[in-house]
Amino acid sequence: MNYCTHCGQPLTLKIPPEDQRERHCCEHCGVVHYQNPKLVLGTIPAWEDKVLLCRRAIEPRHGFWTLPAGFMECGETIVEGALRETQEEAGANISMGALFSVIDVPRIAQVHVFFLAQLQNLEFAPGSETLEVRLCNEAEIPWEDLAFQTVRLTLQRYFADRSNGMFGLHQAVIAPGHSAHAFA
Amino acid sequence: MNYCTHCGQPLTLKIPPEDQRERHCCEHCGVVHYQNPKLVLGTIPAWEDKVLLCRRAIEPRHGFWTLPAGFMECGETIVEGALRETQEEAGANISMGALFSVIDVPRIAQVHVFFLAQLQNLEFAPGSETLEVRLCNEAEIPWEDLAFQTVRLTLQRYFADRSNGMFGLHQAVIAPGHSAHAFA
Numbered sequence: 001m002n003y004c005t006h007c008g009q010p011l012t013l014k015i016p017p018e019d020q021r022e023r024h025c026c027e028h029c030g031v032v033h034y035q036n037p038k039l040v041l042g043t044i045p046a047w048e049d050k051v052l053l054c055r056r057a058i059e060p061r062h063g064f065w066t067l068p069a070g071f072m073e074c075g076e077t078i079v080e081g082a083l084r085e086t087q088e089e090a091g092a093n094i095s096m097g098a099l100f101s102v103i104d105v106p107r108i109a110q111v112h113v114f115f116l117a118q119l120q121n122l123e124f125a126p127g128s129e130t131l132e133v134r135l136c137n138e139a140e141i142p143w144e145d146l147a148f149q150t151v152r153l154t155l156q157r158y159f160a161d162r163s164n165g166m167f168g169l170h171q172a173v174i175a176p177g178h179s180a181h182a183f184a
Numbered sequence: 185m186n187y188c189t190h191c192g193q194p195l196t197l198k199i200p201p202e203d204q205r206e207r208h209c210c211e212h213c214g215v216v217h218y219q220n221p222k223l224v225l226g227t228i229p230a231w232e233d234k235v236l237l238c239r240r241a242i243e244p245r246h247g248f249w250t251l252p253a254g255f256m257e258c259g260e261t262i263v264e265g266a267l268r269e270t271q272e273e274a275g276a277n278i279s280m281g282a283l284f285s286v287i288d289v290p291r292i293a294q295v296h297v298f299f300l301a302q303l304q305n306l307e308f309a310p311g312s313e314t315l316e317v318r319l320c321n322e323a324e325i326p327w328e329d330l331a332f333q334t335v336r337l338t339l340q341r342y343f344a345d346r347s348n349g350m351f352g353l354h355q356a357v358i359a360p361g362h363s364a365h366a367f368a
Contacts, residue, residue, distance in 0.1 A: 001189045001190075002189060002190060002191070002192065003187055003188065003189055003190070003191070003192035004187065004189075005185045005186060005187055005188075005189055005195075005208075005217070006185075006186060006187070007186070007187070008186065008187035008192050008193075008194075009192075010192075011189075018312055018313075020272075021257065024189075033189070034255070035258055036222045036223065036255055036256055036257065036258065037223060037256050037257075037258055038220045039220070039221060039223065039295065071218070071220055072220055072221050072295075073205065073220065073221075074219055074220065074221055074293035075290050075291075075293060076290055077288035077290050077357050078286070078288055078295060078355075079288075079355075080290075088204075099286065099353065099355060102262065102283065104261035104262055104263075106259050106260055106261050106264075107259075109258035109259060111223065111256075111262060128202060169283065169353055171262075171263075171283060173261050
């Protein structure tokens, strides 16, 4: 961040008055440019004992497997965002279930949120950011080829809860030292 | 948003290739400037049958009452952010409890998240953004003078759950037509 989005003048990195953190400040027009974490929203679309996975057609993690998920957009709710990403990436029609996992990835300033979901039918198809869409039971999950640690953790908790007969809410942190692939 | 933060040249509002939404794009250096919703994190600090409220010393909603809450910062987790805001605004020491409410405010592109919390002692004091901090039981809550609808909804659900003897997870949306005061 080099220039002010408001007036185009160079920015200064400094702690504004009555703040505790360095921000990109414009000395010309006075605007302080705050940067905040982003929400990534996704679903666990279930069909019988299987879940729907997408193989990524884009970087980062091209060719690796993920649950349908993406950045929340302005103007939508978290449920609308998760539905939209599932439609865009997997062409899947789902009924939304409960909030299932909320996972912090502080190293990359992201919070990943996944919802339980039920596939309505078997008419799904890869979107433009997806190479392939596949239903996998627990044994068929490509555990070594998952794109993101938040997806791995969500799937692990999902199958554990499923075998216990009850789905809970799971909160977790991908520790800063841990190699987390940035979602982008 | 008028100028590119990367190179300082004027921005164009257009739909980038393989996107579905208008973004602020730099035709000079190629950077696309995405804007995404922000997370606001807070707590419901409880002491016996009371909760701790803060009267705001800043705009918006100067003089109105709120639960301690504020924007999530890069590099922290949602729990760390909620703890920090409680410390900064109310000078309160708490032990964190469960995730309690997740409320979308799509009109202003915010998601407000509140956690249950237990006050550790009665040593609290207003921070620089707070005029006054007060413990209120349900009857003492200044319902007509609350700063934000997400705070009102969270407190309503809190006292309802409390009288039912069990705290759940509450997901809600402040409808776009509804007059929601922007948190800032």
